[in-house]
Amino acid sequence: xxxxxxxxxxxxxxxxxxxxxxxxxxxxxxxxxxxxxxxxxxxxxxxxxxxxxxxxxxxxxxxxxxxxxxxxxxxxxxxxxxxxxxxxxxxxxxxxxxxxxxxxxxxxxxxxxxxxxxxxxxxxxxxxxxxxxxxxxxxxxxxxxxxxxxxxxxxxxxxxxxxxxxxxxxxxxxxxxxxxxxxxxxxxxxxxxxxxxxxxxxxxxxxxxxxxxxxxxxxxxxxxxxxxxxxxxxxxxxxxxxxxxxxxxxxxxxxxxxxxx
Numbered sequence: 001x002x003x004x005x006x007x008x009x010x011x012x013x014x015x016x017x018x019x020x021x022x023x024x025x026x027x028x029x030x031x032x033x034x035x036x037x038x039x040x041x042x043x044x045x046x047x048x049x050x051x052x053x054x055x056x057x058x059x060x061x062x063x064x065x066x067x068x069x070x071x072x073x074x075x076x077x078x079x080x081x082x083x084x085x086x087x088x089x090x091x092x093x094x095x096x097x098x099x100x101x102x103x104x105x106x107x108x109x110x111x112x113x114x115x116x117x118x119x120x121x122x123x124x125x126x127x128x129x130x131x132x133x134x135x136x137x138x139x140x141x142x143x144x145x146x147x148x149x150x151x152x153x154x155x156x157x158x159x160x161x162x163x164x165x166x167x168x169x170x171x172x173x174x175x176x177x178x179x180x181x182x183x184x185x186x187x188x189x190x191x192x193x194x195x196x197x198x199x200x201x202x203x204x205x206x207x208x209x210x211x212x213x214x215x216x217x218x219x220x221x222x223x224x225x226x227x228x229x230x231x232x233x234x235x236x237x238x239x240x241x242x243x244x245x246x247x248x249x250x251x252x253x254x255x256x257x258x259x260x261x
Contacts, residue, residue, distance in 0.1 A: 234256055
């Protein structure tokens, strides 16, 4: 009762009625609700802006290296140069990736691999740093009971990033689809845009043997180097896949390529 008397005296003194008090309480509730809504929409705008900045991030610069193969294994030796060709074809569907042309990579790759013509994590990272790329893609193909064992390593140039590995065993013709899966998983690892869906079918590894052997002679990976002597192969590739031709061969040695696009 004492409390009621106090409220009544307060109302009489300041001219505030019970109805006014109720309206005042309602007004305060509305003000609080408005404040909450403003904070919510401001947060939503911040999240939306953050999302846009992630999607508009520049492509990741990386290099594709020849794969390690067992020393003396002539059956798999050509695959060392065939894998970068396949990776280049797959990367055409990956707007989030910016692969460095192979003809720019090979001088540093040969120096880093040495006479063993094989890469370690350290030597792969060295090539990425030399080319000013963020990642190197190296790997290994070894004989297995049911075909070949494939290992793909995405090696960061900087030690503050963590490497990513994909492994799979299957036939030689399964290497292409497995490389695509490895690339898809790497893009998810980067939280980047996925591969674009396209109608053209990815070539299988064995169909690239002749081109891979031409690259081997061009850069002297496992045979004596013969740079600038693949005019016929380059001209043929320009007609079928000009973008790949520019990726694999130097325009300074092959005038048919014209200026780099």
